[in-house]
Amino acid sequence: MCLAVPGKILKILDDDPVMPQGQVSFGGILKSVNLAYVPKARPGDYVIVHVGFAISILDEQEAQNILATLEGPQSEESAL
């Protein structure tokens, strides 16, 4: 149910401030996606999409960090 998949924004179809829509490519399959929850998203960004809504813009630097190191990112502050 919480399945959400990454896709690349190809273009902004409608920049209505309440219901912005973008065309998103999922490995070549194109779908119209609601961008209301990622107001800073621009063409070329990869977003995580769940039931027709983009819920985050993927951060390439963070992704590289994970792949590059075994340690991965640590928590910003100790919870103890």
Added chain:
Amino acid sequence: MKYVDEFRDSETVRKFSEAIQGIQTKPWTLMEVCGGQTHSIVKYGIQELLPQELTLLHGPGCPVCVTPAHLIDKAIAIAGLKDVIFCTFGDMLRVPGSQGDLSSVKAQGGDVRIVYSPMDVLELAKENPEKQVVFFAIGFETTAPANAMAVYQARQEGLDNVSFLVSQVTVPPALRSILDSSSTRVEAFLAAGHVCTIMGYKEYEPIAKEYKVPIVVTGFEPVDILQGIYMCVKQLEEGRAEVENQYSRSVKKEGNLPAQKIMQSVFEIVPRTWRGVGEIPASGLGLRPEYAQFDAERRFDMELPIFEESSECISGLVLQGIKKPDQCSAFGNQCTPEFPLGATMVSSEGACAAYYRYQKAQT
């Protein structure tokens, strides 16, 4: 970077698998919270890559599985009414209520439709002004903003023929409920990456501290899951219990604020009954009074009898990580995806369905 293949790379997977073997000195028991993670773990055979003394328990994070039978009964009753178009996510169609499922209503001529997005429901309502359009709004925090937006827009557009049968649940109260149980074996959690994409992870910090359990916000690809496990084991071995974020390419500490804002304007916190688990206080979301006109339970006010659940099905114990699917005597014989006794055998993210599908494939 395409954010898929890189996180399925076998060399990186091997590195993390070896790293876990290298740091683990004691037996540990971890729970992955989300059904999507359970699916990945079983699909990619991740348990085979872990030390024998490392046990993975499968958690309650499958909204289809925890939607109570009496609410499914209500959905079935509403869907069977004349002049109703009943809309649902596909997973929900074959989940058994007390007597039957939504697909049987469809087979008997009921207008039951699968939608991809809650927003599709608004279009259906506009195209069918003479019908009542009802959406089964289930899900965890990941889905709540999408469902909230549909409710919000329905009010903005003054649609009076659409309503929502809401069964929204939230993760943190369920974690507390699992940790409060005397039979719990969970020593660390892989928290659900997409739930935290919406909510962030501040609300997990008091849980990690109070119960002294490491919590690692984790993604869904094999590399993500192995790294999440690695980070949990490292904390356990070092005697730490903190919240860490493995899925940082999507999750920010504060979460998605515009999404939280709409959620909070449409929904309020309510107690919810979790199928197989029971009522958990403050563990769900319900429509706020100002959106009560869109509440399908009010619009279709009906009293239905409450039935006892099948005693053969142990899905409640599976959802709490107390039993594994293949420890059930009905697993694979009386209970299969074609003839499920419980919801965990229906949803692709249910632990029983994942075991059935991929264990068959491996033998």
